[in-house]
Amino acid sequence: MSRPELQAPPEIYYGDIEAKKYTQNTRIQQIQADMTYRALELLNLPPDQPAFLLDIGCGSGLSGEILEEEGHTWVGVDVAPSMLEVALERELEGDLFLQDIGQGFGFRPGSFDGAISVSVIQWLLNAETSHPSSSPPRRLTRFFTTLHSALRNPSRAVLQFYPTSDDQIQLITSIAQKAGFGGGVVVDYPNSKKAKKVFLCLFVGSGGGQQVPK
Amino acid sequence: MVRLITHNLLACHVRGCNSNNFPLQFQDVQIGLREAEFNPDFLRGFLPKIEWNALVDSARQLGDTSLPAEQPVMIDDDFLKTLHHVLLEIHVEEGAMVCPNCKHVYPISNGIPNMLLADHEIG
Numbered sequence: 001m002s003r004p005e006l007q008a009p010p011e012i013y014y015g016d017i018e019a020k021k022y023t024q025n026t027r028i029q030q031i032q033a034d035m036t037y038r039a040l041e042l043l044n045l046p047p048d049q050p051a052f053l054l055d056i057g058c059g060s061g062l063s064g065e066i067l068e069e070e071g072h073t074w075v076g077v078d079v080a081p082s083m084l085e086v087a088l089e090r091e092l093e094g095d096l097f098l099q100d101i102g103q104g105f106g107f108r109p110g111s112f113d114g115a116i117s118v119s120v121i122q123w124l125l126n127a128e129t130s131h132p133s134s135s136p137p138r139r140l141t142r143f144f145t146t147l148h149s150a151l152r153n154p155s156r157a158v159l160q161f162y163p164t165s166d167d168q169i170q171l172i173t174s175i176a177q178k179a180g181f182g183g184g185v186v187v188d189y190p191n192s193k194k195a196k197k198v199f200l201c202l203f204v205g206s207g208g209g210q211q212v213p214k
Numbered sequence: 215m216v217r218l219i220t221h222n223l224l225a226c227h228v229r230g231c232n233s234n235n236f237p238l239q240f241q242d243v244q245i246g247l248r249e250a251e252f253n254p255d256f257l258r259g260f261l262p263k264i265e266w267n268a269l270v271d272s273a274r275q276l277g278d279t280s281l282p283a284e285q286p287v288m289i290d291d292d293f294l295k296t297l298h299h300v301l302l303e304i305h306v307e308e309g310a311m312v313c314p315n316c317k318h319v320y321p322i323s324n325g326i327p328n329m330l331l332a333d334h335e336i337g
């Protein structure tokens with residue numbers, strides 16, 4: 001089976017059945033939880049301070065649930081209505097928006113103390129329609145520019161994703177940099193084909209202190 | 215669900231709509247009240263992000279007049295509890311948010327605002 005993002009746009013791929021399957025699959029839950037904790041760690045938030053976070057491509061709220069448990073308030077956006085419906089059924093605390101991140105955000109400057117995203121932004125690499133506004137570079141540019149503005153200074157965005165090539169990583173990081181972000185890519189388990197995870201760690205301003213953790 | 219905490223951060227993102235595009239105006243709303251855990255530390259941290267006049271106006275559109283017209287200088291627990299209720303316990307379940315500038319309608323259904331734009335509205 002080829003990768004989901006090559007089969008159909010996310011709002012089609014994650015229909016009612018896929019959305020429930022995804023949410024109930026314990027292996028997916030575990031991987032998603034691990035990556036959320038890792039993203040939180042890389043976010044390097046000030047300790048013991050409840051933050052206001054954006055969950056990009058929140059899906060059914062698997063990571064939102066963890067943000068809640070860690071004492072944070074979150075807002076989730078996703079383009080798949082079926083996923084959001086499952087999130088609603090799970091009665092989580094976060095506000096949810098039906099939104100295509102490739103169209104950009106309308107959040108006021110400095111709205112969020114940080115952003116996370118788990119297994120989402122590879123979807124931006126596929127053109128949704130033939131309309132010129134939906135070419136991957138245009139979608140990535142709108143996404144990163146409006147995300148940068150929505151984050152406070154200093155803060156971070158940590159976006160785990162599944163690139164298929166180094167060229168894709170290059171494209172994504174160069175557009176993020178043009179949008180004003182510092183930071184770079186952190187690769188966990190680089191030598192394991194199965195466990196390898198790529199995190200884009202983006203800084204607004206100083207990013208809140210330290211260098212990208214190893 | 216959408217609450218005033220996020221509504222207060224949300225401007226219209228239609229292409230070229232860059233001024234007078236905040237706050238989005240509520241239209242034909244149905245609201246629900248749901249208790250949330252009171253967290254004074256979070257609220258104190260969030261206070262600097264609030265556009266106060268927009269919050270007062272929007273709360274009134276939802277039938278809540280508990281906020282003072284001016285943001286108080288002294289932040290005590292009574293004030294934070296009022297703010298907590300307005301920001302976090304009033305849920306807009308149905309209706310719409312309308313941009314005051316370009317009049318784009320963002321429908322709210324089952325508590326979820328639809329922020330999707332048509333091709334010609336994308337920046």
Ligand SMILES: [Zn+2]
Binds near residue numbers: 317
């Ligand atoms: Zn507008």
